[in-house]
Amino acid sequence: MLRPIHRWVWGDADRRIRKLLAFAEVESNGGRDILRAAEVTPDPLLRRLYLAHAIDELHHGDLFRERGAALLRTRSMRLHGLFNGSPLPGGHGLDDLQIDGEPDHRLLAFLHVAEKAAAGRFTIYRQLVDDDPQTRAIFEEILRDEVFHMNYTYTQLSRVSPQSYRREVWRARASRLWKRYLRVAVAIANLLGAIVLTIIYFVLLPPFAWFARRAERRESLGWHPIARDRRESGASQY
Amino acid sequence: MKILGISAHYHDSAAALVVDGAPACAVQEERLSRHKNDAGFPIGAIEWCLDQAGLAPADLDAVVFYERSMLKFDRILTCALRAFPRSWRSFPQAMKNSLGDKVWVRGIISSYLGVPRRKILCTDHHAAHAAASFLAAPTRRAAILTADGVGEWATLTVGHGERRPDGTTNLTLLREIRYPHSLGLLYSTFTAYLGFKVNEDEYKVMGLAAYGRPTMVDRVRTLVRGTPDGAFALAPEFFEYQTTAARSYSSRFIDLFGAPRHPHEPIDLETDEGRRFADCAASVQQVLEDRLVDIARALHQESGLSDLCLGGGVALNCLANARILAESGFARVFVPPAPGDAGCALGAALYADRVYFHNPDRDVPDHPFWGPPVDARELARAAREDGQAVEELDDATLIERAADELAAGRIVGWMDGACEFGPRALGHRSILAAPHAREMRDRLNRDVKYREEFRPFAPVVPIDVADRYFDLPPGGPRLARFMSGVFPVRPEWRDRLAAITHVDGSARAQVLEREMAPRLYALLEAFGRRGGIPILLNTSFNTAGEPIVCRALEGYSTFRRCGLDALVAAPVFVTKRGSSRMKPLKEEAA
Numbered sequence: 001m002l003r004p005i006h007r008w009v010w011g012d013a014d015r016r017i018r019k020l021l022a023f024a025e026v027e028s029n030g031g032r033d034i035l036r037a038a039e040v041t042p043d044p045l046l047r048r049l050y051l052a053h054a055i056d057e058l059h060h061g062d063l064f065r066e067r068g069a070a071l072l073r074t075r076s077m078r079l080h081g082l083f084n085g086s087p088l089p090g091g092h093g094l095d096d097l098q099i100d101g102e103p104d105h106r107l108l109a110f111l112h113v114a115e116k117a118a119a120g121r122f123t124i125y126r127q128l129v130d131d132d133p134q135t136r137a138i139f140e141e142i143l144r145d146e147v148f149h150m151n152y153t154y155t156q157l158s159r160v161s162p163q164s165y166r167r168e169v170w171r172a173r174a175s176r177l178w179k180r181y182l183r184v185a186v187a188i189a190n191l192l193g194a195i196v197l198t199i200i201y202f203v204l205l206p207p208f209a210w211f212a213r214r215a216e217r218r219e220s221l222g223w224h225p226i227a228r229d230r231r232e233s234g235a236s237q238y
Numbered sequence: 239m240k241i242l243g244i245s246a247h248y249h250d251s252a253a254a255l256v257v258d259g260a261p262a263c264a265v266q267e268e269r270l271s272r273h274k275n276d277a278g279f280p281i282g283a284i285e286w287c288l289d290q291a292g293l294a295p296a297d298l299d300a301v302v303f304y305e306r307s308m309l310k311f312d313r314i315l316t317c318a319l320r321a322f323p324r325s326w327r328s329f330p331q332a333m334k335n336s337l338g339d340k341v342w343v344r345g346i347i348s349s350y351l352g353v354p355r356r357k358i359l360c361t362d363h364h365a366a367h368a369a370a371s372f373l374a375a376p377t378r379r380a381a382i383l384t385a386d387g388v389g390e391w392a393t394l395t396v397g398h399g400e401r402r403p404d405g406t407t408n409l410t411l412l413r414e415i416r417y418p419h420s421l422g423l424l425y426s427t428f429t430a431y432l433g434f435k436v437n438e439d440e441y442k443v444m445g446l447a448a449y450g451r452p453t454m455v456d457r458v459r460t461l462v463r464g465t466p467d468g469a470f471a472l473a474p475e476f477f478e479y480q481t482t483a484a485r486s487y488s489s490r491f492i493d494l495f496g497a498p499r500h501p502h503e504p505i506d507l508e509t510d511e512g513r514r515f516a517d518c519a520a521s522v523q524q525v526l527e528d529r530l531v532d533i534a535r536a537l538h539q540e541s542g543l544s545d546l547c548l549g550g551g552v553a554l555n556c557l558a559n560a561r562i563l564a565e566s567g568f569a570r571v572f573v574p575p576a577p578g579d580a581g582c583a584l585g586a587a588l589y590a591d592r593v594y595f596h597n598p599d600r601d602v603p604d605h606p607f608w609g610p611p612v613d614a615r616e617l618a619r620a621a622r623e624d625g626q627a628v629e630e631l632d633d634a635t636l637i638e639r640a641a642d643e644l645a646a647g648r649i650v651g652w653m654d655g656a657c658e659f660g661p662r663a664l665g666h667r668s669i670l671a672a673p674h675a676r677e678m679r680d681r682l683n684r685d686v687k688y689r690e691e692f693r694p695f696a697p698v699v700p701i702d703v704a705d706r707y708f709d710l711p712p713g714g715p716r717l718a719r720f721m722s723g724v725f726p727v728r729p730e731w732r733d734r735l736a737a738i739t740h741v742d743g744s745a746r747a748q749v750l751e752r753e754m755a756p757r758l759y760a761l762l763e764a765f766g767r768r769g770g771i772p773i774l775l776n777t778s779f780n781t782a783g784e785p786i787v788c789r790a791l792e793g794y795s796t797f798r799r800c801g802l803d804a805l806v807a808a809p810v811f812v813t814k815r816g817s818s819r820m821k822p823l824k825e826e827a828a
Contacts, residue, residue, distance in 0.1 A: 021502060032784065035799075036272050039791040044623035055799050069502040100271075190334070197330035202323070209322035216320050222465035223413040226395065234300075234359035234594040237308035237344065 003124060010128040013075060020068035020135070024061045031057030036099040037107055043160065046104055049152050056145045063138045105161035109172035112153035119146040239595060240297055242284065243587030244347065245304040245579050247340050249275045249437045253283035254584035254608070255291050256591050259600035263290045264608035264659040266580045269788040275438055281350055286610060295351040302590040304582035305363035307343045309390040311336045313417055321481040328482045359594060361586045363389025364550070367577070368411055370585025371549035372399040373592060374602040375572035381541040382411065383534055386422045386550035393420035396537050399547065405598035409589065418480040419471045421526055422552050424462055427477060427486040428522040432515055433499035436486070444557055445693050447523040448742040449507050450516030457494050458525040468536050470529055505692065527558045534566035544569040549585070553577035553722070554661065556746050560723040563713050570713045573722035575606030576660030584659070605754050606664050606720060609657035610788055614807040617790035627813040637757065640806055641764035644672050644774065648803035649686060651779055653793045654757050657786070662721045663778035664748060665698060665755035667786050667793070669802065671737065671775040673697050678737040678775065685801030689782045696721055697738040698748040698776040700762050707731050707773060708747050718749035738775050748776060757808060
């Protein structure tokens with residue numbers, strides 16, 4: 001469904017660079033999360049697997065970062081705010097992974113669903129960068145790792161939770177959807193808040209701004225004495 | 239009295255517990271949450287501190303926040319008004335940030351901990367910095383200088399403190415320089431301009447400065463000019479941090495210094511562009527030092543005191559600290575192990591104890607080890623489960639064994655006791671290596687720390703012999719106690735200490751007393767018996783972008799995935815076996 005948007009993103013060199021650099025952050029952060037899982041799990045086999053997984057993710061981050069930087073050097077552009085984030089789903093970008101306190105079966109189910117989704121998207125991206133063999137090679141390498149990640153998470157999930165592993169996967173899918181909804185809801189709330197505050201800014205603030213600037217003109221530069229009463233009062237937030 | 243200090247909501251959240259006038263424990267939230275520079279409410283750190291002391295929140299006599307949040311909000315709102323209408327983009331975000339949680343900090347603390355609001359106090363941000371520096375230093379009377387980006391309104395303060403024989407304490411900050419005139423923000427602006435992360439990578443600018451020449455000092459001086467009363471003021475037309483959160487420097491700044499560096503472009507010091515960035519770093523470094531030295535010199539003349547306590551994030555600038563010691567006239571300069579915002583948690587608690595509650599003065603133990611301890615059994619279990627070579631050795635054997643490994647050119651992860659409070663690894667969560675060859679520096683940057691090749695490494699040296707290898711001025715060993723000063727390596731040793739000698743012939747040495755870290759001290763002696771030089775390269779036990787490891791398993795996971803050869807948490811000694819196990823593991827598991 002999002003294929004036309006993906007094509008629009010990957011079809012432009014500048015957007016491609018931004019996307020690669022955003023992926024680098026997402027993969028590195030995901031790698032650190034999984035590393036944390038390796039540190040807190042009581043299961044020795046899972047610790048080794050999480051560690052291998054985390055190393056892969058951190059490596060993917062490096063691959064994306066290096067490729068993004070290499071493409072950047074071929075262009076004279078300077079990247080600024082607008083697309084520094086990730087405008088599209090990618091990697092673990094839409095999931096707020098909580099590691100500490102999460103039982104292994106939940107985490108494995110989450111990772112399995114996330115890796116499967118990521119593999120699906122990377123397959124599309126690989127097709128969309130046919131004109132760029134080096135970027136394509138990165139996606140191919142990552143896809144090979146994703147297959148391992150998908151498989152081991154599922155195998156281990158069925159090991160640690162043999163009675164309910166299918167239910168855990170569905171639960172993880174539902175949780176992912178819920179988190180996406182929350183992200184969208186928060187984004188909309190943020191937007192509405194920004195609109196209201198911007199209106200307040202232009203409607204209510206001008207007279208106060210005039211007073212503030214007038215006061216600023218009277219303010220001297222350099223040292224200002226510190227009032228004694230301020231440092232002796234712990235109760236005041238002023 | 240039991241007083242909990244908290245710093246939060248900006249960067250580097252932390253909690254510290256002071257019991258009967260002395261620190262009981264302190265930890266940065268990042269060490270527990272594993273998110274570098276974690277700015278969130280430090281609930282993990284608070285819980286750990288309370289658990290460690292065996293206290294419940296109800297047992298606390300006071301909880302002290304490290305700044306006055308409404309005064310800070312006053313500054314944010316006033317600056318938005320002053321910049322009207324240019325501040326229209328940043329205004330909504332600033333209000334959401336402040337009104338979302340920051341101004342309700344008393345309620346947040348009360349709801350998290352269940353303590354009544356009357357027990358929740360605040361200090362001035364810079365008073366917390368000053369207390370962290372002065373009340374924890376082994377001095378009775380000292381001048382105080384604090385400098386950071388910004389607290390509430392203050393960006394730099396001066397004052398003095400006295401711990402009187404009758405047990406009372408006087409800590410007086412006399413005057414301040416106010417936002418937007420800030421040496422910390424000047425430096426941070428250059429940090430952003432040079433493509434590094436603000437509030438995190440300022441030390442990279444300091445490292446880069448050594449590769450450049452201060453050819454742009456005049457241009458930097460146009461940004462920051464002196465005022466008749468001996469303070470300074472920034473020229474606002476070159477900065478945008480007071481109007482927008484998106485960029486801290488203006489177009490006029492770019493006109494003056496050229497195009498900024500993109501964060502993903504490597505710095506190639508062989509190119510003109512790379513040298514320009516290095517020159518830029520050298521220039522802002524020199525101007526920062528000059529300003530601080532001038533202010534410190536004036537403070538020395540005014541106070542007539544021989545000791546200076548430095549606090550605030552700017553006190554992490556070791557080059558400036560060394561120049562202050564050398565040129566300001568103070569005989570001793572004290573910088574705490576956590577001079578930045580994290581240290582304010584401890585400073586706020588100490589300030590409340592001595593100033594608000596007038597409790598009698600107590601000496602604070604002169605070490606940085608207030609964090610969670612390492613559990614060697616946990617390391618041994620995990621390493622054995624993974625088939626690594628694990629030995630449990632008595633202390634003497636372990637030290638000889640570690641010295642053998644280091645002398646053979648291997649890199650050792652070293653975990654010992656409680657972790658450090660503050661950004662420096664001072665011997666309890668360190669990566670250690672032989673200091674002799676430049677190749678070791680390159681190997682560490684490339685295979686262990688995964689960071690830029692221009693970054694230097696610090697040495698640790700026993701105090702008895704430090705002067706033989708480093709040109710330490712009077713007061714130098716004190717400043718170097720927590721790795722807070724940069725000093726020249728004596729020329730005759732530079733070739734044999736190439737891994738820790740920066741390109742300008744200097745090193746950020748840690749001068750170690752046996753009492754502070756006896757096991758590391760013994761290791762230095764053992765290493766010295768092998769190669770003749772009792773110095774080790776000492777860098778923080780982490781990889782790029784991660785907090786310093788805290789617990790054994792975090793050290794172990796770092797050990798497993800980077801180029802460390804051995805890992806020590808006494809009495810456990812782990813030697814790495816090949817990573818070839820990874821492949822069969824993948825095949826087997828998939």
